Amino acid sequence: MTREFLKMHGLGNDFVVIDARQTPYTPAEAEVRAISDRRTGVGCDQFIVLEPAQTAGTAAFMRIRNADGSEAAACGNASRCVGWLLMEESGAERVAFETRAGILESFRADNGPNGGRVTVNMGPARLDWAQIPLAGPDDTLRVDVAHGGFNGPVAVNMGNPHAVFFVDDVNAVPLAEVGPVFEHHPAFPERTNVEFAQVLSPTQIRMRVWERGAGITSACGSGACATAVAAARRGLTGRKADVILDGGTLTIEWLEDGTVLMTGPIALSFSGRLSPDLVPAG
């Protein structure tokens, strides 16, 4: 059976979205990798499957797979895309849906072109070493890892692990070289997303990302949240900041209740049908 899909993105961080609320779909790792492949498949950073809601009051369960087939508990940009889809479907101004990281609430920030800007509450930023998780007790404000002249990142869990390095010049960071080293560093037993951030002002941060399971992407929503939380924890910014990524800008606010709001544009690029050729035999 072939499946219909939507291709969506937030700031160029792109997703194949499959609605499996009526007909179950649990693709194997090899199938996710084949569909995510940009040369031979549809191509995407993350592969999103909407499953039936598991909790009363939620519209769906959002399952998140990285391009390498691994599963993630959080994806900020896909959450904004899925929030928009579910609001379009119901006509409601707010929607709640579930991820492995918990129940998220999303609402429209404005009604601009092609979906406008959408906000999602990503839930609490978790800051204890065991919640990141780190391999052992350490100060999450300056984790004891170093490579290639970079050291002491701030660790934040936004439903998924992040290591945020503050640097003087984000454009000078050899991301493709150092990103995978920190992603697979033994200090992070579940691997980690890796962000390099340059504070431009108390309300503006420039950030580039190496995503766990996907590599360099043009934006990472949970990474932008982690970066804003990390900057506020270090006293470099206030609790609200614009995070400027390669693909555009997200506005992040770390609320006093510990949860994090993220606002930015979403876009629906096209829809299609998966070719059976993309499903590896066996």
Ligand SMILES: N[C@@H](CCC[C@H](N)C(=O)O)C(=O)O
């Ligand atoms: N692009 C995402 C994050 C996707 C998951 C991440 N690579 C992980 O493995 O944790 C976002 O917008 O947050």
